[in-house]
Amino acid sequence: xxxxxxxxxxxxxxxxxxxxxxxxxxxxxxxxxxxxxxxxxxxxxxxxxxxxxxxxxxxxxxxxxxxxxxxxxxxxxxxxxxxxxxxxxxxxxxxxxxxxxxxxxxxxxxxxxxxxxxxxxxxxxxxxxxxxxxxxxxxxxxxxxxxxxxxxxxxxxxxxxxxxxxxxxxxxxxxxxxxxxxxxxxxxxxxxxxxxxxxxxxxxxxxxxxxxxx
Amino acid sequence: xxxxxxxxxxxxxxxxxxxxxxxxxxxxxxxxxxxxxxxxxxxxxxxxxxxxxxxxxxxxxxxxxxxxxxxxxxxxxxxxxxxxxxxxxxxxxxxxxxxxxxxxxxxxxxxxxxxxxxxxxxxxxxxxxxxxxxxxxxxxxxxxxxxxxxxxxxxxxxxxxxxxxxxxxxxxxxxxxxxxxxxxxxxxxxxxxxxxxxxxxxxxxxxxxxxxxxxxxxxxxxxxxxxxxxxxxxxxxxxxxxxxxxxxxxxxxxxxxxxxxxxxxxxxxxxxxxxxxxxxxxxxxxxxxxxxxxxxxxxxxxxxxxxxxxxxxxxxxxxxxxxxxxxxxxxxxxxxxx
Numbered sequence: 001x002x003x004x005x006x007x008x009x010x011x012x013x014x015x016x017x018x019x020x021x022x023x024x025x026x027x028x029x030x031x032x033x034x035x036x037x038x039x040x041x042x043x044x045x046x047x048x049x050x051x052x053x054x055x056x057x058x059x060x061x062x063x064x065x066x067x068x069x070x071x072x073x074x075x076x077x078x079x080x081x082x083x084x085x086x087x088x089x090x091x092x093x094x095x096x097x098x099x100x101x102x103x104x105x106x107x108x109x110x111x112x113x114x115x116x117x118x119x120x121x122x123x124x125x126x127x128x129x130x131x132x133x134x135x136x137x138x139x140x141x142x143x144x145x146x147x148x149x150x151x152x153x154x155x156x157x158x159x160x161x162x163x164x165x166x167x168x169x170x171x172x173x174x175x176x177x178x179x180x181x182x183x184x185x186x187x188x189x190x191x192x193x194x195x196x197x198x199x200x201x202x203x204x205x206x207x208x209x210x211x212x213x214x
Numbered sequence: 215x216x217x218x219x220x221x222x223x224x225x226x227x228x229x230x231x232x233x234x235x236x237x238x239x240x241x242x243x244x245x246x247x248x249x250x251x252x253x254x255x256x257x258x259x260x261x262x263x264x265x266x267x268x269x270x271x272x273x274x275x276x277x278x279x280x281x282x283x284x285x286x287x288x289x290x291x292x293x294x295x296x297x298x299x300x301x302x303x304x305x306x307x308x309x310x311x312x313x314x315x316x317x318x319x320x321x322x323x324x325x326x327x328x329x330x331x332x333x334x335x336x337x338x339x340x341x342x343x344x345x346x347x348x349x350x351x352x353x354x355x356x357x358x359x360x361x362x363x364x365x366x367x368x369x370x371x372x373x374x375x376x377x378x379x380x381x382x383x384x385x386x387x388x389x390x391x392x393x394x395x396x397x398x399x400x401x402x403x404x405x406x407x408x409x410x411x412x413x414x415x416x417x418x419x420x421x422x423x424x425x426x427x428x429x430x431x432x433x434x435x436x437x438x439x440x441x442x443x444x445x446x447x448x449x450x451x452x453x454x455x456x457x458x459x460x461x462x463x464x465x466x467x468x469x470x471x472x473x474x475x476x477x478x479x480x481x482x483x484x485x486x487x488x489x490x491x492x493x494x495x496x497x498x499x500x501x502x503x504x505x506x507x508x509x510x511x512x513x514x515x516x517x518x519x520x521x522x523x524x525x526x527x528x529x530x531x532x533x534x535x536x537x538x539x540x541x542x543x544x545x546x547x548x549x550x551x552x
Contacts, residue, residue, distance in 0.1 A: 157379075170311075170381040174351040183325075190329075 006131040013135030019112045020143035021192045026112035030144065031181040033103050037160050040148025042096045044141030046089060046104060050081040051113050051137040052130060055121040059129030062122045074117040075108065082107045112140060150184050151175045234436070236333070240293040242437045243483065246428035247300060250479070253424050254417040257362040258308040261371045262417050268312040269344075270299030272319025280328040294333050298322055301341035301483060304418025305476055305523070306348070309360040311376035314352055318344040338530045339490050342480075342523050349523070355381075359391050359414045391415045392474045393519040396466060408473035415475070422473040429482035438486040441498040442505075446481040447472055449506025457514065465514060477509060480522035490530045497533075497540040504529045 019025045029047070034040045054077045058065070065073045086104045089097040097104065107113065116136055121129040152158055155175030157165040174180045254262040277295035278286060299319045306315055322344020330336040349356045360371050392413050408422055418425070432438045450471050457465040471477070485491060485505055492501050505525045512521025 165379060168380045170314075170352060170355070170376075170379060172351045173353055174347065177350070179350065 006128055009128050009132040010135040013132065013137070013139040014142065015139070017136075018139040018143060018192075019136050020140060021189060023112075024189070025115060026110050026140060027185075028106065029103055029110060030147065031178065031185065033100055034144055034148040034151055034181060034184075035155065035176050036152045037145060037148040038096060039099055040144040041141070042089065042093065043100060043103065044137075044144040046082075046085040047107055047110065047113070047140055048134075048137035049085050050078060050107055051116060051140075052133045053081040053084075054078045054113065055116060055129045055133035056126060058117045058121040059124060059126045065122070070122060071114075071118070074114060074122075078113055078117070079108050112136065147181070147184055147188065150188075151180055155180060236294070237292040239437050239488075240297050242432060242435050243297055244293065244300065246431045246437075247304070247418070247483065249424040249427055250304065250418045250421060251300070253421040254304065254308075257421075258360075258371075258417060259369050261308050261369075261374050264312055264370070264374055265306055265308060265310055265315045265417060266300060266303035268315035269303035269306070269319040270296050272316040272321075273299030273302070273323045273340075273344075274319075276320045276323035276328065280324060292333065294327075295323055298327070298340045298344070301418075302344045304479060305341070305345050305416050307356065307359050307415075308417055309358060309371035309373035310355055311380075312374055313376065313378040314348060314355060318348040320344075321347045334489050336489055337534075338527055339484050339487050342484055342527055342530075345523055346527060359394075359416075361414050391519065392470075393513065396470075396474075396519075408470065413474075419476040419479045422478050425478040425482060429478075432482070432486075438482070439488075439491070439495075439498050441495060442486045442491055442502045443481040445499050445502025446477075446485060446506045446509075449503045450477065450510055453507060453510045454514075457510070471510065471513070475513070475520045476522045480526055481505070485526050485529070490533060492533050492536045492540065494537060494540040494542065497536040500536050500540065501529050501533065504532065 013019065017023060020027075020030055026047075029043050033043045054074070057077050058074060082105060085107070086097075089100070089104060116133060120132050124132070149159055152160075153164065154172045156171055157163060157169030163169070172180070175184070251262075251266065254266070273295045274290060277290055281288075281290075299322075302318055302322050303315060306318070322340045325347070326338055326340030326343035327333065327336045355373070358373070360373070392408060392415070429438070429443060433440050451468040454466055454468045454471040458467060466474070481502075485502070492498050505522075508525035508528055509521050512518060512524060518524075
């Protein structure tokens, strides 16, 4: 099977190296703004834009950025894109912008974004860096969306504001509150780790079977 | 995991047969809770049995579901899951929808016990964790207290039968607990009602004397560390007596404090959980005093009418620290040589 490097970089962020469920990065927006699916999507799209844009710039100028001050250069590039995202959201969806509040400027401090610049974009050619950024950002959006959906369904009986269970639904108040974020994230992480251990076990068994055959 | 060999059993050193094992200790607590459980059936009719049964079912299901395949039956045999379910059920309001009670039992065992590594590894009391989850999740249903059925055994509260994920219909028949009455309406409930259980409240907390009876049985069987309930109750009595000196009108009397709410249930059955309370005698005193002080602080100065649950959970969190600082000196060590 021929491996396509850019496709590899794209796919690893979504599942195998998912930034939230596997690397456990970007926890602050993950826990803070996922109390409804729409907030989660807005946050995810903003982060997507910032990550892809800054990965593109950082990777393009990777030979020009001096090693000693690279972090500050990354931050300036990231902050530029965050400002653009901030004003765009304010202009297009002021309601969501108000709900997200301080967490949009805080995208600058999202360790997922800076981590990708430092670990990947500043070392690889532009095409791979953008692919990696798209993959990682998609993984982040998916994680935010899954957490936000679970919390909104249980906490409000709705998804994207549409009531699913009728009037008599008993809301799980805790799911809208911060503890609900921790609980849901913990349960999802638990599932991911369990899945991974099952997969490792399975691969080991396959390897053992092959060894005994040969 | 390998299959266990039934012919060869390996044990380590203390081979002396001990009278007290985990299952027997758990069974003793179940026996001790029997009078209070019976009283809850007497006061609240078949609803009590349904709520308790749902809690136990949830707890046992979680225990069974998350056990290793090889040892699945064994973790059920020590009855600790049943005990957790029963204890949780006794702290719930009688009119709670059954699906919530079931969920509470499930979460209590899953997040309170299994996730930490099973019996003996948990930091917090599973039953109280389940209750804290329910209180944070369904605050209205968890604080809707219904009056006793008044002897009609088969009268079911309509709230019990709410469909899963649906609200209970509020039937307007509600009654405040003695602590709620005192806090929000300044009405004092007579002590005789508190002692015999003629009040509204959660299933197991209404009858103070029967809870004390079970506690004495446990103490006689050496299943609980007497220092913990004694220090909790003493602290509560002394602290509320001190408050009474300032303003006897405003603060509850010591005996009211002891017999109202879930204090006896918490002090005798939950704070003494050997897993989540300190093992050293000095630690037990510190733990008990901490719980007592927190209970009165939350009840009198906090926003909630009842604080036993949070008091015990907070001190559970402090238990490893207390244990570390109250280790007795190892013989021959730790003394300056002359």
